[in-house]
Amino acid sequence: MIWNELTRGLRAHPVKPSLSGIARRRSLWERIHLDPWLLGMLLVLMLAGLVVLYSASGQRLPVVTAQAIRFGVALVVMAGLAQLSPTTLLRWTPPLYLAGVLMLVAVELIGDMGMGAQRWLEIPGVIRFQPSELMKLAMPMMVAAWLSRQPLPPRWRDLLVCAAIIGVPVVLIARQPDLGTSLLVTSAGVFAILLAGLSWRFIVFCGVLAASALPLLWMNLHNYQRQRVLTFLDPESDPLGAGWNIIQSTTAIGSGGFWGKGWLQGTQSQLEFLPERHTDFIVAVLGEEFGLIGMLAFLLLYLLIVGRGLWLAGAAQETYGRLVAGSITLTFFIYVFVNVGMVSGILPVVGVPLPLVSYGGTSSVTLMAGFGILMAIHAHRRLLPR
């Protein structure tokens, strides 16, 4: 089969002994445990993101500065996490996960109401924190930690455990209610299972099961969430209310054309027709001002980051690291797909930002923390006991 031909190379050299540590002098990048390719692409993305944000924020420099400072913090967090060894990460995974679940329970009980949904946990004057963000990382780590101790591919028993690991926090997050984050956290966990080699028969079975559970899900949605789905199916049905965002964002993107109207030249965005234009709907500004060509450039960059991430994951020696790295990378892709999909009108509106472009501190830090873990797993290969 073609498939076998394509993958033969991979199967032939399961562990590539290209960089055998002691003999070769370690480069600067290896000593600081960072991956230059990945870091380079992320920096390009951040810079491009700041350029778009300047336009999307109505040319307000303070917004861009604030975002740049957050990027700085995020980079420090990334570099810091990259210094940890996977063994340390593995050791800290269960406490981290448990802490995350406990904090979600705390949010449920005492959480601060922010933006109509209960998501924040606050120690007044000290810190304001969204535990569901922590879960985006703790989730794949915990699933991977469990699976890495079991023989793979996963068996029924493992799947039940994983279902519990995923289910408890997701239900708590969905109750807040935060559909976007619960979607991202779920996919982070599920990717780890899929990458561990879940059998195809089971995947198909789950697919069918999920499809048949859709009506049940519908009944449990909040009214505003239903409204979003209905609006997605027919935006013109509610032009003044919920459909406004979609109509305006597709108009902005469509009017951008192939080459775009030019930076700061988007009439839709600059005239404030667009709601949430510097947060979740920033793609509309991007599409209007930079056109199809700009959009494709961004998508390509995202794809390259995903490719590099999976490459690093594949090069990891231990199953745990591999699964964590792989699912962090794929979750990153989900961000992109869901965000661009919703703004361009092929997916219903769920609150998912465009990674490293949308304005917002917490998600940037979480994302970069994820890449930090990814680099840690890659860079510490030789330190692992054989």
Next chain:
Amino acid sequence: MRRRRETLKNPEQELRVFRMRALLAVLVAVCLTGLLGGRLFYLQVVQHELYSTRSEKNRVRVEPLPPTRGLIYDRNGVLLAENRPTYNLTLVRERVEDLDATLSLLIELLGVPEEEADAFRARSRQRQRPFQPALLMSDLEEEQIARLAVNRHRLPGVEVEAQLLRYYPDAETMVHALGYVGRINAEELASIDAGNYAGTHFIGKTGVERFYEDELHGQAGLRKVETNARGRVLRELGHTDPVPGKDLTLTLDSELQKLAVELLDGRRGSIVAIAPKSGEILALASVPGFDSNQFVTGIDVASYRALQEDLDLPLYNRAIRGHYPPGSTIKPFLALAGLAEGKITPDSTIRDPGYFQLPNDSRRYRNWLRWGHGRVDLERAIAVSNNTYFYTLAHDLGIDKIHENMSAFGFGQRVAHDVHGESDALMPSRDWKRGRFNQPWYPGETLSVGIGQGYWQLTPLQLATATAVLANRGNWVKPRLARQVGDEQVPVELPDTPPDITLDNEGWWDRVFSGMEKVVSGHEGTARRIGTDLEYRMAGKSGTAQVFSLGQDQKYNADELKERLRDHALFMAFAPVEDPQIAVAVIVENAGGGSTHAAHLAKAMTDAWLLEDEAPDSEEVRDVLEREDDRVAGN
């Protein structure tokens, strides 16, 4: 992979599987990105022309057309809430070049007082979506409109728009029954249907205005217009007419309501009247009231503070939220409970030495008449409001039976169909006390409940409702304020009506009524003073509720303190006994005894409803009140 499953880990195989899966994931990601690319290609290349036209040459704007709010009438067609044409000042932020300068200029031109300026500026931010006008000021005066017109060229994006504004012709009297509308606030903005309220600036805040908000508001229409890049309308592309809100006909009788307010004569208190057979609320008065028209246009800070800090609490709707100990007004209900539970018969008697004692307890629970009423049967116990009889009865019934039987009359529950913000008040029970204080129920507390003191609290609306159910011989009809919504009649039978109260012997109702008739007409009735010139048969019961303490955060001077520790006067009544047309509950705060300070108000209400073609005018009301004052003084 159909291989036999290994129980040991196989790192090489795991790596192989992972790499295959990862490669597959890359392929899927590429495909999905391709899908996004395809969608973007469709939007930006295939449909570019369409969106380009929409966006660049002309913009299609959808403008909401707000519906006209429904009017509110009383049962006789008297207009209680109308819409008055006024001029509003609105601002579209996108069309304003320098927002700060524009706002400052407006503040200067309109003469906005300094303390209002911040709120005025803040209003420019309150809106749901871009290009929606924000309401800065409503009900502009002629002079202000003129000044704005002169300076029009300096104020792009600022518009004076004609709008219908809510107006309450008799606000002070009606406010607690009607409620009022006000500016939509941020909280409400989040919960309303954004599309339907896109052009509406006002929403029902309390009362029927709130309860029937959806019906009164109507359905917004919309107008699609083509505008140029500066937002000027070029032409209309089409429109959908708004559906005006439905008119509301209330059960209130504005004359009776007015009378109730005048009878209270500025004293803190409440009068509620209900037509027992239909459940129609004829009057729902709470005094003092306030001018709700101030709230429509946005009340200024000083006036609002004055209302809030007024010790008489004008903003407080006593009729539906006031909690009062019922005093002796509930004795007829307890008598019925005793009959129903077989603890007494209409003819059984007790001997009243002037007090009641619990077994093995030396404490004496006293009758109000120190030396006692001697032999007392049911009718006499009600007529003279004998405490010993009801101590005995309450002790025999026990708190559980009392709670069960009194709940059947609606005490401790929200009873009305469409009264917004009604309070449950409190019908105490063993469970309630356990939950509230974590203490058991003591027998002495049952005795307090037996004479309407202790934990028991009711609202004037509850007392009127229970009186109506009593007058109906246990037949429940839910009290309601709306008679007709649009063209639809509110049915007499409403969902969630409590079950009717049935007695083994229908004659027992008559015996209790007879006791209540003796309250006003008997030779030793507590309120016999009002029975002297009765032209119909009236049944009633007085009550005096002790005030033990005042709210801790309220400060009174010595005279006021003395006044505010006086008893509340209560009276409940219905008439005519043989065919009840009206049930009334009267509560006058800190007035003293109910038989002397509330009974004549109840009678004035029943008189007005039953006797006269026209309600008495203010002169006659004064007369009733003065005559009564003389009598009390001469007593």
